[in-house]
Amino acid sequence: MEKLILTTEDHVPLAAHLFMPEKSNGKLLLINSATGVKQQVYFSFAQYFSDHGFTVITYDYRGIGLSKPQNMRGFHGSMRLWGSKDYKELTRYIRRKFPDYKKYCLGHSVGALILGMNKDSEMFEELIFVGTQNAFVGHLRTRTKIEAYLGFGIVQPLTTSLFGYFPANWFGLGESLPKNCAYDWRTLILNRKSTNRLLEKIDDYSKNLKQKVFVIRAEDDVWLTEKGVLSLLNDTYPNLKPTYRLIRTSESDKKEIGHVNFFRSYNKKLWNIILNELIDR
Template sequence: MIENLKFAHTENRVYQSFRVDTCSFQALDGYDLVGVSYTPEQEIRAKILLSCATGVPQAFYRRFSEYAAQQGFQVLTFDYRGVAQSAPQQLKGFEMSYLDWGKLDLVGAIDHFSDEQLPLFLVGHSYGGQALGLTSNHHKVTAMYCFGTGAGWHGYMPLKEKIKVQVIWNIVFPSLVAFTGYLPWSKFKMGADLPKGVYQEWRKWCKNPTYFFADPEQKELHRLYAAVKTPIYAVAALDDDWALPKSRYAFMQHYKHAPMHFINICADDFGLKQIGHMGYFRKGSEPIWDQMLETFNDLIPPSS
């Protein structure tokens, strides 16, 4: 289960080596999204677009974004529609599909942030790694590095987590959503509240070992994911109960034409007590980030 999160509001400010600015841009359908850019004062080596996990506001990734900016990468984070700064004043009655975050929001972010002069790398966390296959402009992404991306089926989880998830999905949440009209995720200190449509589809798809690829109403997804040829580096922490290697393989197999690199990591290897599903971006995870940024540096074409 997602651990307790703490978020901080980000405002425009200047650091010694990079600048932080709040910005806005439109999704593919014109929906207004709020983002935060982290721009190095020195020459920009490449760009990194951060695609968040489900219900995790962009502010959670601030520490990583600042770290990457100090290494010469310009970073853009953003909140999906219905989440945190990109949410309407009232979630009840707000209609959307879980797939909109990829098909509409991430597409808009890629168009807004991409630059023909610089490589664009996508960093995806959980759903963020799923979202690339939903985009129509994935060809603009040089490579994706994703953490904790899996199929979401409880059967891939350890017994204790499996039971917990079953109780929450099938007993606790249905009555809450029926009463509030949205998923009050924040009440459980799990992240931001989620629109009803996101909850309904997420719950439905997590009941199947192959996630939304088994949904007869989503047959087009097989074609969309097969079209992706972007190199993918898919990381799974061996203590991430929500996205263990089996879960990752079950999902990533559908990126069947993308050059794929599977990376398993252990907390001990990075001097950490645990990683879990959220620890990829927590304080002390700099060694994990260094491994990723080194890969990005290797993919940056040499200057002419």
């Protein structure tokens, strides 16, 4: 594992890690993280794929983990910048350093939503979506819907306005977020257009994507619904060619997958689901 510091075109340093296999299979996997999830969460998963011949790259978006500034208050970051600048810098690096590799991208939660913000997404042979959807509150289950209205309708804007960033860790929602990342997240939840509303504010390449996409959803992910997943594939990425896989809780040794825990080492046996999808491509 090698640590990299990449600099975006608007001069923001990003921390990334490169996992090089002992014997390469000529395939590269880029991992786009979920909102507020540090890249270290994906290290075991990345090493597993590297052990199977893949070159793997993880990274933190601006304002997250190792790409976090000393002072979050007023830091300039948004989900739209995550897609158009940060993710863009990673694909630029991959094009330069690994031009002849077969390339794949795994988007976890928001990591799939930002694919439409970068024309380079067209370079990937196949996409993997894990725990992602159009997260509009109307797609959510009743209890989660109430929590979403209270959290994103009241608590999040109040705390973000007060502190100049969103202390998401106070509410068990991962790393603290730059102010405009929090507001973009609020848009995903409260605006009926969800992801499409963010794409309206930026260059939108979502309809250009025509690859195969392997869409994984965990049975016990309370923030995810089939309706939301289908909305993303039908309304945001209508030209992708999806295959769907629902992972039952009983398939996990700890009977626990949720929104993030697919990537925990105790669910290592589930990683074959993705490996088998890509290994023969």
